[in-house]
Amino acid sequence: MPGYEMHKSDYLARLKRIEGQVRGLQRMIDEDSYCIDVLTQVSAATKALQSVAVGLVDEHIRHCVRDAISDDPASTDRMVTEATKAIERLLKS
Amino acid sequence: MPGYEMHKSDYLARLKRIEGQVRGLQRMIDEDSYCIDVLTQVSAATKALQSVAVGLVDEHIRHCVRDAISDDPASTDRMVTEATKAIERLLKS
């Protein structure tokens, strides 16, 4: 079970909304919207994606890393490294 | 004409691809993919959106700000402020 299991429908709804934002961006470009207005919408979509990411990191530590510590301590270091690398990729994106 | 006018179809294609990435994220969540794999895809979509943003900022300065400087110098300060605020929003998202 992934860490986000209990909030699956919430994440799906958020990603559905982000998909709508990205489609809205295509409409804006198609209709020659002013660059700055398009940029404002790109920032909003990016912020929404980053917020999904923070939620997934939270659930991953709260559930997956915690379970590993109880059930399979030997795997914990590998899991923390993996989580940290994911956080690092988020910071660079 | 917006600054991105000449590359409209390129931006539309990139946003179409990002829309596909966001739909792929929904599929991953739906299929209980491992948190870290989902996060890797969120980073990829964020990076793609940020890259669209950098392109739009570039075209905005290259065309809109430049035109303002030649045609309506009085509006330049307002336009630069507006562009900087857009860059600031990107940095915070």
Next chain:
Amino acid sequence: MPGYEMHKSDYLARLKRIEGQVRGLQRMIDEDSYCIDVLTQVSAATKALQSVAVGLVDEHIRHCVRDAISDDPASTDRMVTEATKAIERLLKS
């Protein structure tokens, strides 16, 4: 003259404060401060640095790029590319 010429002492004062924040971080580590408190301070210093960057980008477009457009139009494309690449580096850092 660099674009930030008129606000040199303001930038120097802000960087002096950031230097103080980074020294404060060393004191916190030295005194075994709680990880989360150190991270809060790292975020504050990063935010202050990013804010200096946004200011420099603003002045660069407002003065240097504008001057290039009036005085040496042939150099404008190169200057915009250079500015956009700097913004891209900020977004990835």
Next chain:
Amino acid sequence: MPGYEMHKSDYLARLKRIEGQVRGLQRMIDEDSYCIDVLTQVSAATKALQSVAVGLVDEHIRHCVRDAISDDPASTDRMVTEATKAIERLLKS
């Protein structure tokens, strides 16, 4: 003991280097360096700070959160929330 205990001298050395980078930035401004060169250095200092942050997050999860899970499970949820909020602040800075 903070999570970074075992690597204290490493973090102190990295922060010392970042302090030097911020002092270097003041020198650059003082000597009227070209805006883009200053921005490149601001990006380098930001990247170095963010890398310190990623290291601290890693050690915090690896040691503090793990110890909480073994020794004081009731505090784990609070600690994960605290860590996630710190990661969120980093992403927004």
